[in-house]
Amino acid sequence: MANKEILICTGTGCLSSGAEDIEARLVELLKQHDLEKEYPVKEVIKKTGCLGPCSLGPTMIIMPEKTFYGRLQVSDVEIIVEEHLMKGEVVSSLLTEDSHHHPIEDYTQIDFMKGQMRIALRNTGLLDPNSINDYIAKDGYKALHKVLTEMSQEQVIEEIKTSQLRGRGGAGFPTGLKWEFTRKAVGDQKYVVCNADEGDPGAFMDRSILEGDPHSIIEAMTIAGYSVGAGQGYVYVRAEYPLAVKNLSLAIEDARLAGYLGEDIFNTGFKFDLEIRVGAGAFVCGEETALIASIEGERGQPRPKPPFPANSGLWGKPTLINNVETYANIVPIILQGSSWFNSIGTETSKGTKVFAIAGDVNQTGLIEVPMGTTLREIIFDIAGGIPGGREFKAAQTGGPSGGTIPPEYLDLPIDYESLKKIGAIVGSGGLIVMDDRSCMVDVARYFLDFTQDESCGKCIPCRIGTKRMLEILERITIGEGQSGDIDRLISLGNTIKETSLCGLGQTAPNPVLSTLQFFRDEYETHINEKNCPARHCKALVGSYTIDPEKCVGCGLCAKKCPVEAIKGEKKQPYKINSDKCTVCGVCVTTCPVDAIS
């Protein structure tokens, strides 16, 4: 059976939900059923990078018919082999249903994929990242060939400028301009750097691209190297991404062997090579000057700008630094043209943006949508809405540097400018959805706790200022808020934003200021009434208790409790240990008889 391919997602998400067991079982069954001739394991089974719908993992796509099986159990594999592979019959019980409960076969048509437009993620989940041939089969290295043989440096940069691509790392600086600055900077040696130090909690698009489509980054960086006049590139990946490092290393070796890296690429005399630098896990190293310091072997701390890296970056040389997702857009722009690219998106923000959606939504994962898509489309159409029919309360974009978006902005078309206007940011694309059980004071505290911990300590406003803000938030969440605390937070937050050295400090107060903007009453209730309206802050609401009259002793609550705070005998009333209870509320929703309050 020609062209038959079985794609098993082995991105980090599916690996953790058991993809390897699925694959092992599949190999075993192919052998058992003597199907190896028809389905030669090495050719047919492709372990791909992440497709995106992580909450549906482990996933399998059977090509060419594009059949998508999700949430697979090891036991499901046998049915797939016997029905789908042997008889050619789709196993409809294993298909994913749409919102109307219709089973959908074609992976591109499932709700999670249907509304997407995949440019940066065009290959992830659909090819074997460890196979350069897979990449070449999808027009890989064609753009590099085109650039090196048909285009001048100026033409490439012009193309990128016309595409109006903007940096996907957070700040949204026009990419073409950055390339042009670096090209025009005076220097005997220049560098190209890829920022893969994806630190925002929840965001993992850069990881997925490196894991699932590493050659696209190698190709784009080589194009960038040609355009700005650099012979050496560095990919700075965080150590927490071992699979990305592994797949990228292999891809670099393969690209060298194939002649796409190294001396005299495509016989044009152009030489370019790449090295991986593994970061030690500091969030601040995602800031470009800190990242550069870290590559140099110095302590990862930001440096004052100007000078900007384009003029004085790595070892004081002109340096182009873009993040992974930005590079992932380069090859399609070269191949399909800037006018194609700039026809997508909004007036000021062209192309697509990848979001890592998490939190209180039915389907979490990675999605890529055109700029200008509304939050409502993302959350309700693609991610399947809020579980349990609860109410949407807010979404946090841009991770700890971002802001919260209240329900009134659900229909706001998302782009760099629109989010900025309401105090949020696109950022690197973390998107955390919260339902009505989320306490916004605690959300702010959570994010500030993160940034405060990740502050490098170099400048005073960030180092001490975030600490003091956090202390204020902490006391509010435990009912010790003082009058004036809100003004104190706003004033200190604004000073930190205005006076901090780098982007980390300049954005750290955002979650606080933004929740204060939209949910000030929640803060006031905490401070004035010593009460948490979302029933979340433990010190204010106490712990949950089980009404022994109502409890039927089913034990479901104890089973679901993530901190094992509930104990009891079957058929006897259960009890909650308030010391252990984190007031997460899982038990409340689980209880079939509403005995917990």
Next chain:
Amino acid sequence: MLININHRQYEAQPGQTILDIARANGIEIPTLCHHPALSIAGACRMCVVECDNRLVASCTTPARDGMEILTDSKRVIGGRKTILDLILSDHPLDCMTCEANGDCKVQDLAYQYDLRESSFGSKRESRFSIRADNPFLEVDPDKCILCGRCVRVDHEIQCSYAIDFVHRGFDSIVGTPFEEGLDGDNSTCVFCGQCVEMCPTGALTYKPSKGKGRDYEFQKIVTTCPYCGVGCQLELHVKDNKVIKVGSVYQVGSPNPVGETCVKGRFGYGYVNHEDRLTTPLIKRNGQFEEVSWDEALDYVAQKLIQIKEIYGSKAIAGFSSAKCTNEENYVMQKFIRAVVGTNSVDHCARLCHASTVAGLARAFGSGAMTNSIGEVEESDVIFVIGSNPTENHPVIGSKIKRALKKGAKLIVADPREIELTGLADVAIYQQPGTDVALVNGLMHVIIQEGLYDQTFVEERTVNFELLESIVAGYNPEKVSAITRVPAKDIIRAARLFASANKGSIYYAMGITQHKTGTDNVLSLANLAMLTGNLGRESTGVNPLRGQNNVQGACDLGALPNVYPGYQAVNLPENKAKFEKAWGTQLSDDIGLTVVEILNAAGKDIKGLYIMGENPVLSDPDQNHVIAALESLDLLVVQDIFLTETAQYADVVLPAASFAEKNGTFTNTERRIQRVRKAIDAPGQSRYDWEIICDLAQRMDYAMSYDSAAEIMEEIAELTPIYGGIHFDRLEGTGLQWPCSSREHQGTKFLHQGQFTHGKGKFHTVSYIPPAEEPDSEYSYLLMTGRMLYHFHTGTMSRRSPAIDQYEPDAYVEINLADAKRLGIEDGERVRVTSRRGEVETYARVGERVQEGQLFMPFHYAESPANRLTNPVLDVIAKIPELKVSAVKLEKVNM
């Protein structure tokens, strides 16, 4: 371009920051992390200003044409106040007991912005503990505001990399490797104290001065360091006639423009107010010193000298002048010996360090001093360090070399030992001690053979190239390798690297000079520099690093037996006539004796010896011989600040003033004449050296009196062409570098521009001659002597400076691990080192700094005097002893 600050226009240059322009125009902007000598950190954010409706850090923001800046808007003040408020929330408010009270920028700003305490609550509990694990510095991290100035001065100026930030965010702290402390095994701290100077708060303080006074209580006097020849400018902090601590001086154009100094300059002042200081004249009667009056002591000395002169003639008397004393005192001393006593036998310890430099460079170039200036090393592109250990013995120059390397310079190090710079070298050479002529000839062989020499320079500026060519032809790398034990490939690499230099400079010290072939060694280096055209330009040259604060000046001012001040030969009739006229007396035609010759003649031709500020019992070779010589004299007068090992043998001891107690000048290794300024009164009855000698001269019926050191310098300027333009009123600031012929002359940064002092440079043919004493079956180890970072010369000063002596209290001998193993010697054990001249017990320091078969001993320690072992054999030209090579036995002392 023009920028607007607070609605007024100011001129701005490209590259200037807003802060630069504001400060240049007297507009106040507060900073905590900024320092003009350091890179810009942008860490404290106190310097924010309003620009285009944003707050920006003025220290990092470059000026743009037409910029509108507000430095004191409500928003700016609000931002600064909040930052200060945050600092105070994490800073103990214990100003009342803080060492830095009155010298703390946080305190000043809190006062200025009227913040009594933090609105976020005060810091009630310490988050860290105080670290004071060494005798020099105390670190209180609770007071640290993490401005990073200490880290930057350590990395950028001192280049020790001893400290850096550790941990992250609010837990950040300035720390040391593995949290071992500054004195830890892995610490590279050299206790230069520059971090303390940079600290804007009380986080870093000096331990020895703790509790002894605060900034506003001190009188501060800028003067020149009394230790090595770098001539660092120091600020003595004085209270109640005591030197309490030493601060940095930041002065462009000085040898240490960004406040550098070493552990000795910073902490080696304890001797000044030490209880051991001599306070009254002493005469030895019946083997015991008795305190006497000045009149009695000086009458006694005058009468004895007259007596010796009458019985044995002037030549029976000699004088040791002093490289520690001022130029003016050296001038007076040599004048006394020449004009009053009537002999040229005046010499000083330069004989033991750079006599061969003076002789060698004078022969090659016509002038025997460092050709270039200290600061120029930072712009050299290849630096050749041979027989010099700058990071220990001239630490401020050592740091400058490291800075040059950071800028991309290449380094060749030739030293028998693994010194710190060896580890940083592009080519590291470990030549066998005493084989330098062969090594340098080998380098020149390769350079000529490969056609890498500077043909134009050789043709236009030098003579005798053919002679050089013929002699070095016999030194091919293989032959040189056999002599020096340096692999031939390293000789070739070093030769090519040095020849490739655009600005190549040679730095050397006693590893070159203290040999019986010392003059030959110096001539070889002069040959190499001429061959490669590295003379007469900035950042090139042959640069001897001089060991004593004023050894250059003592030589310049004629404390040498063959020359009057300014290297005017005593045996030239016109010189003699000039000085006879000036001094109003008859002078001797004969060249006098040198230091070692004087001691050799003691008791025989020499009956009386007047020693000013020298300690030959520890500094001269073959101690037993020196002691016997001193004991055989009819009269030994020692004028010093302590009862030194030498003074113990004196008949009369005269108490003198230390550097902190007098005015005058020192001339540093780069020929820079710098002021020494009186900071405190001399103890007891001690007097200035020049005053004592003048008083003595009067008692010997020679009219010699001056009102001040400045007046002596006027006389020097009149008689000494190279000092012709030196007057005290011209020496404020950075002093002047000789030659400086007239009041209008601005001094000379580097020598031999366009032509050499004596016209063309002369190549000299030098052949390799082995050291006088080589290891044999009985004395099977080769002993080198030298110095180490913490102590100085004969230890009279550094060992009386408590912090230093506490840190480095014991003498030692460096032994190679393999030798130690063979002899069963463990690190720290007692060993005995014996030469044909004596034996010494000391502690073993086992490691790999010395090669197998070689030993190294510092000579600072009276209890284990290395010079009891050394060989007094002399260089025939310069009369310098071969202190660097002696054959010794090594054995373990069984306790």
